Amino acid sequence: MVLSLVTPIGSNFIKDFPSQNAVNCNIIDAYAGPYAIQTYTPLLTAVTTNPVLGSTGTITGFYYSIFDQIYTWGEFKFNGTGSNKGAGTYIVTLPFKAKTVFPPSGFSGEGPILGSGMTYQVSSAVGRQPITVQLQTANTMMFNIKADSGFGSRAVSGTDIPFAWANGDGVKWTARYQRDPT
Amino acid sequence: MMGTTVSTNLGLIKPDSDESIKANMPTFAGWAAQNTINMDKIDALFRATTATYTLNWTADTTSPTLGAGGFTEGKFVRLWPRMVIGFYRINIGGAGATAGSGTYRFNLPVAPATEMTLTDDAVPIGRALFTDSSAVVSSSVFLASYRPSTGNMFFRAPSGAAFSDTLPVALGQNDTLSGYFIYPTAAP
Numbered sequence: 001m002v003l004s005l006v007t008p009i010g011s012n013f014i015k016d017f018p019s020q021n022a023v024n025c026n027i028i029d030a031y032a033g034p035y036a037i038q039t040y041t042p043l044l045t046a047v048t049t050n051p052v053l054g055s056t057g058t059i060t061g062f063y064y065s066i067f068d069q070i071y072t073w074g075e076f077k078f079n080g081t082g083s084n085k086g087a088g089t090y091i092v093t094l095p096f097k098a099k100t101v102f103p104p105s106g107f108s109g110e111g112p113i114l115g116s117g118m119t120y121q122v123s124s125a126v127g128r129q130p131i132t133v134q135l136q137t138a139n140t141m142m143f144n145i146k147a148d149s150g151f152g153s154r155a156v157s158g159t160d161i162p163f164a165w166a167n168g169d170g171v172k173w174t175a176r177y178q179r180d181p182t
Numbered sequence: 183m184m185g186t187t188v189s190t191n192l193g194l195i196k197p198d199s200d201e202s203i204k205a206n207m208p209t210f211a212g213w214a215a216q217n218t219i220n221m222d223k224i225d226a227l228f229r230a231t232t233a234t235y236t237l238n239w240t241a242d243t244t245s246p247t248l249g250a251g252g253f254t255e256g257k258f259v260r261l262w263p264r265m266v267i268g269f270y271r272i273n274i275g276g277a278g279a280t281a282g283s284g285t286y287r288f289n290l291p292v293a294p295a296t297e298m299t300l301t302d303d304a305v306p307i308g309r310a311l312f313t314d315s316s317a318v319v320s321s322s323v324f325l326a327s328y329r330p331s332t333g334n335m336f337f338r339a340p341s342g343a344a345f346s347d348t349l350p351v352a353l354g355q356n357d358t359l360s361g362y363f364i365y366p367t368a369a370p
Binding site: 064 | 263365
């Protein structure tokens with residue numbers, strides 16, 4: 001990333017300096033980003049049928065930006081009446097568009113890995129399994145879990161992978177990526 | 183009208199035309215001092231410090247004991263203002279090593295941000311490799327998680343079990359654990 005800071009020169013240095021300094025300060029300020037941790041509301045969908053979190057289900061997202069690097073974490077959890085696990089690979093939105101130097105992919109294991117996380121099954125520790133976070137599109141992520149057999153990985157999905165989703169179950173994640181300013 | 187405004191995030195000082203040419207006075211800092219403040223803020227933004235820290239290995243019930251030749255070590259990089267990237271290693275050691283009991287805990291070098299809180303008391307922050315010195319097949323990759331209620335890090339094996347004296351396997355002499363974590367800290 002190029003900041004394009006203004007460098008005042010010449011006979012108009014004194015006259016031009018205040019406005020040029022203000023431009024520079026604003027550029028650096030925007031690049032640095034806020035110190036504070038920010039929140040956002042991720043959107044959970046699925047490839048085949050969108051899930052419904054339920055009347056007391058939750059989805060939460062946080063992020064911290066340091067320059068153009070985004071560190072984000074969050075979770076979703078089914079709960080309450082009306083919850084429905086949906087069908088197909090779960091997809092969750094990122095706080096900002098990601099650069100796609102490595103092409104994203106909706107196929108498990110083909111896209112860049114942004115971080116890690118876990119599935120959380122409230123009824124059994126067996127369902128609290130590590131996952132990887134994969135860039136699914138420039139704006140979304142998906143989750144991979146070790147296959148039950150063989151050597152591959154597969155996507156966490158509403159189609160009972162890795163378990164039959166019930167109230168209290170969900171996914172937690174942490175991801176890091178470079179923001180695309182466009 | 184003379185005066186200054188400040189940028190949103192860093193509070194960088196932006197003097198207007200009149201303010202910018204005022205000299206330093208006893209009651210007024212002047213641009214020279216204001217510029218110094220700006221430079222120091224920008225400089226602080228790009229700081230990176232590296233350090234070692236004492237990695238403490240404890241457990242929910244009874245803390246384990248390192249055996250002969252055993253050691254723990256931790257190192258971290260802090261990218262100011264709020265990012266920490268750390269690495270750690272444990273060698274259980276030989277004679278005299280005891281596994282303790284309960285889920286193992288490990289301290290972090292800098293307190294995570296208070297927003298690092300999710301339900302069920304676990305926030306993923308990294309990965310680790312557990313090596314079983316007596317049975318390679320029992321070696322495993324763990325998920326490292328931060329537990330806000332205790333302020334510590336703990337691990338989950340692919341089976342879902344939390345790393346303890348008995349899970350995913352009974353801890354043995356000369357087993358090792360090494361990994362990394364990344365997380366934002368509290369506001370400086």
